[in-house]
Amino acid sequence: MSKYIVRRLMLSILTFFCITIIVFFISYLAPGSSLDYILANSNMSPEEIELRASQLGLNQPVYKQYLTWLKEFFKGNLGISLREYRSVTEMIGERFGNTLLLTFSSLLIAYFIAIPIGIHSSRKPYSIGDFFSATVALVSMALPGFFIGMFMIWIFSAKLGWLPMGGMYSSSAEHSIIDLLKHMAMPVTCLALQQLGNVMRQMRSSMLEVLSEDYVRTARATGLSEIKTVYIHALRNAMGTIVTLFGTSLPFLVGGAVVTEQVFSWPGIGSLMVTSITTRDYPVIIGITVVVAITVLLGNLLVDITYGILDPKVKYD
Amino acid sequence: MKSVKNKHSSYYSDVFRKFRRHKIAMFCLCIMTFIIIAVLFIPPLLGLDPSKATLGKSFQEPDGIFILGLDRLGRDNLVRLLYGGRTSLLVGLVSTFISIIIGVPLGLCAGYFRGPFEVIIMRMVDIFMVFPSMILILVFVSIIGPSIWSVTIIMGIMGWPNFARIVYGSVLSVTSKEYVESAHAIGASHFRIIKDYILPNAISPILVTTTYRTASAILEEASLSYLGMGVQPPTASLGNILNDAQSITTLTMRPWFWIPPGLLLMFIVLSINFIGDGLRDALDPKMKV
Numbered sequence: 333m334s335k336y337i338v339r340r341l342m343l344s345i346l347t348f349f350c351i352t353i354i355v356f357f358i359s360y361l362a363p364g365s366s367l368d369y370i371l372a373n374s375n376m377s378p379e380e381i382e383l384r385a386s387q388l389g390l391n392q393p394v395y396k397q398y399l400t401w402l403k404e405f406f407k408g409n410l411g412i413s414l415r416e417y418r419s420v421t422e423m424i425g426e427r428f429g430n431t432l433l434l435t436f437s438s439l440l441i442a443y444f445i446a447i448p449i450g451i452h453s454s455r456k457p458y459s460i461g462d463f464f465s466a467t468v469a470l471v472s473m474a475l476p477g478f479f480i481g482m483f484m485i486w487i488f489s490a491k492l493g494w495l496p497m498g499g500m501y502s503s504s505a506e507h508s509i510i511d512l513l514k515h516m517a518m519p520v521t522c523l524a525l526q527q528l529g530n531v532m533r534q535m536r537s538s539m540l541e542v543l544s545e546d547y548v549r550t551a552r553a554t555g556l557s558e559i560k561t562v563y564i565h566a567l568r569n570a571m572g573t574i575v576t577l578f579g580t581s582l583p584f585l586v587g588g589a590v591v592t593e594q595v596f597s598w599p600g601i602g603s604l605m606v607t608s609i610t611t612r613d614y615p616v617i618i619g620i621t622v623v624v625a626i627t628v629l630l631g632n633l634l635v636d637i638t639y640g641i642l643d644p645k646v647k648y649d
Numbered sequence: 650m651k652s653v654k655n656k657h658s659s660y661y662s663d664v665f666r667k668f669r670r671h672k673i674a675m676f677c678l679c680i681m682t683f684i685i686i687a688v689l690f691i692p693p694l695l696g697l698d699p700s701k702a703t704l705g706k707s708f709q710e711p712d713g714i715f716i717l718g719l720d721r722l723g724r725d726n727l728v729r730l731l732y733g734g735r736t737s738l739l740v741g742l743v744s745t746f747i748s749i750i751i752g753v754p755l756g757l758c759a760g761y762f763r764g765p766f767e768v769i770i771m772r773m774v775d776i777f778m779v780f781p782s783m784i785l786i787l788v789f790v791s792i793i794g795p796s797i798w799s800v801t802i803i804m805g806i807m808g809w810p811n812f813a814r815i816v817y818g819s820v821l822s823v824t825s826k827e828y829v830e831s832a833h834a835i836g837a838s839h840f841r842i843i844k845d846y847i848l849p850n851a852i853s854p855i856l857v858t859t860t861y862r863t864a865s866a867i868l869e870e871a872s873l874s875y876l877g878m879g880v881q882p883p884t885a886s887l888g889n890i891l892n893d894a895q896s897i898t899t900l901t902m903r904p905w906f907w908i909p910p911g912l913l914l915m916f917i918v919l920s921i922n923f924i925g926d927g928l929r930d931a932l933d934p935k936m937k938v
Contacts, residue, residue, distance in 0.1 A: 479911035587783025
């Protein structure tokens with residue numbers, strides 16, 4: 333078991349370095365460098381520009397910049413934003429929690445709706461109900477997040493006036509939970525709707541597989557009620573799927589969050605990413621990519637370990 | 650006599666028969682055919698110009714002449730919609746093609762030659778699969794500069810692991826079969842074994858993955874263009890038409906402007922997904938009709 337964890341850990345670390353190297357080097361080979369951006373947007377004298385560049389370490393060779401960046405990274409310092417002239421760690425720190433709040437609430441909601449439906453349709457495959465839920469799943473997977481977001485804003489904010497159009501808190505009101513929930517309702521639903529289909533399909537197929545196993549037939553043969561057979565014996569064996577699903581949905585969630593945050597002007601790292609890209613603020617872009625990489629890798633590591641605990645059949649070699 | 654004849658029907662005629670029974674998939678195939686014909690042939694046949702603007706008619710509401718109204722610059726929305734659909738389909742198909750070209754050979758190598766190929770290629774697949782591709786695509790596009798070709802190529806490159814993994818799996822399942830071993834025994838070359846015995850087995854999963862991947866590439870392109878990082882104006886794409894609707898006034902007051910491209914996008918992606926589902930069921934020899 334520990335050998336297995338160590339191996340997964342090594343792979344995660346390797347992945348992490350690959351991603352930082354690729355993103356770092358490519359962003360420094362970019363044609364419109366960050367310095368150009370500063371130049372175009374200020375009326376500094378050449379000496380001042382020289383000073384600013386050396387302060388930011390922009391006049392050193394790329395590999396040295398990478399090593400300096402790496403050294404600073406391990407101290408928890410992701411550099412300084414070229415546009416806002418603030419610590420990148422601080423900027424990401426302010427927003428990271430908001431993104432987690434958004435993504436995890438939507439994942440929870442998607443699970444609560446999709447898992448029971450998936451189980452139900454696996455019990456009667458190819459029935460009307462199964463057909464219906466399969467259709468819902470496909471529709472959910474075809475939803476363009478930004479379009480659904482815009483549609484919801486049009487209906488619920490502009491037409492009905494029930495919910496605020498975007499942001500996280502109303503500027504006038506006190507920061508209350510109710511206010512936050514009102515602001516969360518649409519972006520969370522929007523993300524959850526896109527997750528539903530995938531969760532439903534995976535749950536259905538893994539339950540179908542489990543339900544055809546011999547021990548389920550044995551359980552039925554002993555006269556156990558259908559509910560007990562499905563929800564106690566079969567479901568426990570399909571739990572692994574729910575755990576793996578968490579790992580596989582992480583990348584989609586992050587990608588979806590970028591678009592959703594932009595539509596609802598949610599102050600998370602996704603919308604920060606979009607602004608930083610338009611202004612070519614490379615330290616922030618690299619910082620966000622690295623933070624996302626760490627989150628996703630940690631999530632997957634956790635999934636692998638949990639899966640190993642849940643399913644004793646996994647061989648650790 | 651009839652039943653005997655049926656037994657001898659080939660695999661693919663069987664597949665075709667099964668696909669035809671999948672009513673929704675057939676319906677979606679019809680819709681897709683209609684959409685493809687519409688976006689490919691209607692604009693050149695009618696000589697429509699997507700950049701032709703009616704001056705002084707910014708955001709004119711739909712009427713008898715302009716069924717979907719005019720956009721910010723006074724261009725006909727219906728014409729832009731057709732061109733946008735064309736761009737989206739093109740980007741989706743070409744990027745998927747690039748993914749196939751990269752992913753299929755790598756998957757074949759990993760599964761057939763095993764050893765170091767397997768380790769390196771499949772580790773790379775793992776790395777690509779865990780990382781949110783949207784973030785990496787955004788980073789690359791921001792560096793190379795957004796354009797229709799940069800988006801297509803980058804999405805194509807990012808899509809290879811889907812194909813490599815699926816091909817790897819199907820290669821592994823046949824390499825130890827007797828007919829492959831006997832081909833080795835009579836001295837067939839690697840190329841011939843792969844071409845005649847291994848690849849045919851991987852065709853069905855590749856086909857199914859192609860449909861799903863095309864659908865998600867179309868969605869990705871739309872999201873990128875919506876964010877302003879994809880296809881750049883004046884070229885119309887379903888995503889960048891919606892980018893114009895980021896302003897609150899357009900969003901709340903002119904739904905006739907942004908709902909049609911969004912719906913078309915949904916229909917295209919949904920139809921492709923349904924066709925993929927139908928194909929998957931039809932290609933599965935275990936599925937009885």
